[in-house]
Amino acid sequence: MSESPTRLVTAVIVVAAGSGQRLGYGMPKAAVPLGGEPILMHALRGIVASGVASQVCVALPPGDEGLRRLCDDFREELADGGPLLTVVDGGSTRAESVRAGIAALMEGIEAVLVHDAARALTPESVFHRVCDSLVAGAAAVIPVVPVVDTVKMVAATTGGDAAVAPELVTGTARREELRAVQTPQGFTLGTLLRAHEAAQALDQQQAAAVTDDAMLVEMLGTAVHAVRGSTQSLKITTPLDLIFAEGLLEGPLGARWVEG
Numbered sequence: 001m002s003e004s005p006t007r008l009v010t011a012v013i014v015v016a017a018g019s020g021q022r023l024g025y026g027m028p029k030a031a032v033p034l035g036g037e038p039i040l041m042h043a044l045r046g047i048v049a050s051g052v053a054s055q056v057c058v059a060l061p062p063g064d065e066g067l068r069r070l071c072d073d074f075r076e077e078l079a080d081g082g083p084l085l086t087v088v089d090g091g092s093t094r095a096e097s098v099r100a101g102i103a104a105l106m107e108g109i110e111a112v113l114v115h116d117a118a119r120a121l122t123p124e125s126v127f128h129r130v131c132d133s134l135v136a137g138a139a140a141v142i143p144v145v146p147v148v149d150t151v152k153m154v155a156a157t158t159g160g161d162a163a164v165a166p167e168l169v170t171g172t173a174r175r176e177e178l179r180a181v182q183t184p185q186g187f188t189l190g191t192l193l194r195a196h197e198a199a200q201a202l203d204q205q206q207a208a209a210v211t212d213d214a215m216l217v218e219m220l221g222t223a224v225h226a227v228r229g230s231t232q233s234l235k236i237t238t239p240l241d242l243i244f245a246e247g248l249l250e251g252p253l254g255a256r257w258v259e260g
């Protein structure tokens with residue numbers, strides 16, 4: 001188990017309460033098997049192995065007894081001195097699940113990482129880079145990777161499908177200024193609390209447009225710093241992503257590939 005040299009007392013909120021509609025397994029995504037174990041287990045093992053967490057707080061689909069049992073068993077597996085493992089019922093949106101996690105943080109937490117269970121193969125090095133940036137004084141830190149496609153804006157705002165009805169291109173983003181954003185996203189506790197407090201004032205449409213926690217911090221006018229993420233931190237969203245993730249675990253390297 002490796003650890004950053006200096007650290008803040010840190011909690012990791014793992015949001016795992018999504019239903020996994022786009023994966024289409026007919027069960028919550030966190031429970032879908034990956035390399036013989038539920039996706040959530042990979043995420044939890046990665047977090048614990050990184051050594052950054054004093055507390056791991058998992059937001060689960062309300063009423064999911066199977067995932068709750070999985071967490072209970074994992075708690076028993078954790079050696080003495082391991083992080084406190086807390087389980088909460090998630091909400092109907094990702095942001096609500098984050099807020100459920102915030103409400104269960106233990107006394108003394110100084111920094112919080114918010115992590116998607118769906119990014120189950122995130123390398124330990126990414127957790128360390130985020131934590132190191134917090135230790136260096138950042139209030140908010142996100143891991144990012146360069147964008148490999150050309151990204152264009154279109155007139156349609158309703159999630160239209162160009163294969164069904166052509167959309168009008170309105171512009172091309174400057175790719176060198178773009179980054180694809182991942183988790184874990186790290187915050188000082190005060191920053192995350194202020195961001196989610198402010199989020200309560202958003203109307204339904206504004207709230208629906210918030211896709212990560214860093215966006216809420218940007219709305220406060222607080223600087224968000226970016227550190228290097230990893231292509232291995234892919235968000236398992238579609239069946240193709242699951243094939244990639246299986247390939248990372250079982251591919252020709254014969255072991256979990258690690259892209260630092």
Ligand SMILES: Nc1ccn([C@@H]2O[C@H](COP(=O)(O)OP(=O)(O)OP(=O)(O)O)[C@@H](O)[C@H]2O)c(=O)n1
Pocket residue numbers: 014015016017018019020021022023029030059090091092093094095097098115116117118119235236237
């Ligand atoms: N109400 C919600 C919605 C999402 N999440 C979590 O947020 C992360 C990113 O969400 P996403 O990948 O979109 O997961 P799902 O919402 O499950 O996917 P889908 O939109 O396909 O149903 C996931 O780890 C998911 O479990 C959550 O905790 N609570």
Ligand SMILES: C[C@](O)(CO)[C@H](O)COP(=O)(O)O
Pocket residue numbers: 094116180181182183211212213235
């Ligand atoms: C938080 C996130 O993973 C950063 O890329 C992403 O915004 C989550 O989006 P989703 O639509 O909830 O999967």
